[in-house]
Amino acid sequence: MSAVAMTVNGKAVTGDVDPRTLLVQYLREHLRLTGTHVGCDTSQCGACVVHVNGKAVKSCTVFAWQVEGANVLTIEGLAEPNGPLHPMQEAFREHHGLQCGYCTPGMIMTAVDMVNRKGNDLDDPTIRHELEGNLCRCTGYHNIVKAIAAGAKAMGKGHG
């Protein structure tokens, strides 16, 4: 067993877990934050994306003990508790950027990270290129790209 300690969605958490515990397992099974999903076993689908110290990371490819002391943000922590939704979440709903919802948490977390790195004015080719690590089987990406462009703009208006 190894000790893990981090901040998740603003709350300090500690635990004693099997060293093999991946961050996604720690979040889902130990913290019962089941919004982060597992969709593959080759680190390609992106359903598991969370933010670690402000950066998008595939939580299925990181051990929980590796992020000791880090700030972890999951989909559940994106909006303020009891507050309005994050503009990127709103944008996904407004533009029908999801169907079954399974890839959605990872998509939204990737989108927010994309904006953090590339700014609020994202064009179609940029968004599509930046989604290389996120698979969706339902939407054909058309509305995801629209949602991200809109969410990026809305984040620029001081909402995110």
Add this chain to the structure above:
Amino acid sequence: MYAFTQHRPETVRQAASLLAKQEEAKLLAGGHTLIPTMKLRLAGPKNLVDLSKVEGLTGIEVSGRSITIGAMTPHVEVTTSAEVKEAIPALAYLAGLIGDPAVRHRGTIGGSIANNDPNADYPAACLGLGATIITNKRRIEADEFFKGLFETALEPDEIITKVQFPKPQKAGYVKFPNPASRYALVGVFVSKRGSEIRVAVTGAGSNGVFRVTAFEEALKKRFGAKSLEGMTVPADGMASDIHGSAEYRAHLIGVLARRAVAAAAAGPDTDVD
């Protein structure tokens, strides 16, 4: 995955000692090659030596003639670095093609080179620029470093600490990705530094990254895409699988080399990240 014990040394010396003394020990850098193989139970090291807390392994240093990148520097830092973009734009461009944005937040140059995946990008950059791989024990020239599939000149307890790239006058990289894995089906890195011309190919060879001396000779006469017109690489010795036959890979080498030279000759690349 199989059980293991993790160690988090804070110095290179401690890390090397752990590597040497612990049973079936492996270094953990970005983890985006090792952890997936462990998850699939294709690898089962009993001890993991995590390098993330070791001092002095990250960062990018510029000198007059070269750029030196710490072994634990993640790809995102290389691709967004103003210094790298200025000095060797093709290298910044290449780093931005590895994996995807989330992978680039964790994957490292040291991890990539030490692994020497025949479809990885960095080995082409190292061989294509004539880099020097600096370890805790010595300096190894790229031409001596890459030995074969997943095989390097590194000794069992040797740890890469930095990679030094001489600044070229011109350099270019063109990658034709495997559509599924996004690794290089074929990737060609070309550079010119004075009279030294390098053409390094990743993805295509059945024994890992290699230089195409025939192309280098042709480019010595004139560094332009036209110098390579009609030139091909023979298909034997090329890797072959459902994604690319040996003939197709051999063919792509010519195509990509011409495009890489055209890109290099044209000058610094546009906005990359």
Add this chain to the structure above:
Amino acid sequence: MSATGIGAAVRRKEDQRFITGKGHYTDDVNRPGQSHAYFLRSPHARARIKAIDSKAAAAMPGVLAVLTGAELAADKVGGLICGWMIKSKDGSPMKAAPHPAIAHGTANYVGDAVAVIIAETLAQAKDAAEKVKVDYELLPPAADPAKAQTGPQIHEVAPRNTIYQWHLGDPKAVEAAFKAAKHVTKLDLVNNRLAPNAIEPRAAIGEYDAGTDSLTLWNTTQNPHVARLVISAFVGIAPEHKLRVIAPDVGGGFGSKIFIYPEEVVCLWASRRIGRPVKWVSERSEAFLTDAHGRDHVTHAELALDADGKVMALKVKTIANLGAYMSTFSSSVPTYLYGTLLSGQYEIPAIYCEVDAVYTNTVPVDAYRGAGRPEATFVVERLMEVAARELDVDPADLRKKNFIKKFPHQTPVIMNYDAGDYHASLKKAMELADYAGFGRRKRESARNGKLRGVGFSTYIEACGIAPSQAVGSLGCGVGLWESAEVRVNPTGSVEILTGCHQHGQGHETTFAQVISDRLGIPIENVSVVHGDTDKVQFGMGTYGSRSGAVGISAIVKALDKVESKAKKVAAHMLEVAEGDIVFKDGKFTVAGTDKSAAWGDVALNAYIAHKFVGAELEPGLKEGAFYDPTNFTFPAGCHICEVEVDRETGESEIVAWTAVDDFGTVVNPMIVEGQVHGGIAQGVGQALLEGVVYDQDGQLVTGSFMDYCMPRAQNLPVLKVDMTTTKAPSNPLGIKGCGEAGAIAAPVAVINAITNAIGTEDLAMPATAQTVWQALQKSNNGQKAA
């Protein structure tokens, strides 16, 4: 149309939980005391299982049980079934081989489960699995469908590995037509095998309650009631009324989650044996080995035309690979979901189709988005496009000449198309795509060193699966009606209990729109209940683009009854005769007066029931209906794809996509467009990127996303999607359905475009860069390309 009624692009109610990470998928469910199952799977395509030694494994830490096919057989658990009887030409029934949930005696494909290990943790189960010793005797496999009929015989019941030899149509009429034909176009086609890969992997939790001697199954299923029926009545795990099946949020299905698989059967059976809940979650590489694959046809097809370019006849011979065992609907996909669509949008006087279904030592094959119709569309639309090129006729013109123009139209292959206007969608698509400007764009591409091509796909499909009498007569074991119960609460809110099940289609919103439209109540006051056999009456589930045409029709029927009863209640309240009541916009009014009762009051009164005379009017306001469609529906449309091909690398880029579809009445255009987008992406995937590859030993080569290429955002362009409308005459709202159209239309549009660009017809799917480059080399570097 109100802001939340039929036709409105209402934003989805269900999104709230998905965008905040509060969805409730099967793997999110954790039962007290749950154990974890890991399946040990055959690494061989075909092998006799001589012995299994599980002693060491059973003694490993945390292990609760190691079970094999022997224990399953001893407990008399039945095998999995195929529910659609198909007969061969000679009248003999299909050769359905036994399909135990855990292989017993022989393993028949790489991935066939040979044992299950149940432990406290998954890691412990995997550790123990490595200690199970299986003594295999390797047998020669039959892996290639084209050669299966002369290969080693896999199942005793099926000589020549032939499951059935089916046919449809009039061979004599077809022969006569071919003799008289002026031009014959011939093609050999492969419809490539696909892995469905919904992003949520399959999962199951079986839980036995000793107190009530009953079982509960949480499962990623598209049809919980069908799963319950099959597992109880056929597999025999428990009596139907002692089995509850819950499908919580399901992350995509595309058909792959229709079928009843071994894993849920084993989880249920094992949970009763060990007295603990048993949970199994597929890993992705496991999904490649166990989720039913799709397509996998080898076809020879010929089209006969007369001197005017009118189609006279079509003949098709197909070998359909069904894999190692017959999956739940497998038999129907290459027969009644395929042969019956071979008329396409055209007047074809004579058609004859022969299909041999074969066993191979590969993963079982069954319905996957489109299920038979993408295969049919590919045959018909490739033939039309190639015929046009051979006759030097514009492909749009050849199609127009042959379109069906009068409805209803009886095709020679059972289907009776009730309504449509194929020219309207073709015309609109050509305008939107600026087809007229293609030549100019082609020259521009050439200046940039690229080959540009355009391809058409004027597809039609049969959806709204399906009229019970029709499918019953064709061999389906169940009728394919749908159920709905509309439950009005005393406070006026409404629950719709539907036998459909959403896994991305947005029923919680669209069904609520139908209620809102009809009853004049806000959609916030409408809930959709589905996915739990304890809560909802029997329903057939969601697939075959049926939830609109069939599921909503059931709701409409129930609403008719609700309205009728509510009027009775209102009449009582307002003390008038029932015939005097008019219901509109949520109000019950006495005709010709301003006396009225609001919806909420009527609902409340139905339950207070103070004024009812019992014999005349029962209290309550809740009505159910079972709706059986009278016909299939026939969505149809035109997709136009433009590509640019890099001649040096063979790489194709889709530079434009135009889709004009006729879905009849559309409840929520935003959701419908989303379905088209997703379908197109899967169709593009089939045409350019995807393909399950087996080697000659039956080893799966494409076993992960590293080798099986899933479409990514950068593989698709911005999609232009529009609609024309001819309502479906066969259901109350005129809905045709839309879920599969994109996947049906797209692949052939892409291949027609690339072959147009490179000037050779010899091109396989997936048309990867290498494949296109090789085609160019073969045809002398595309000298034929203009």
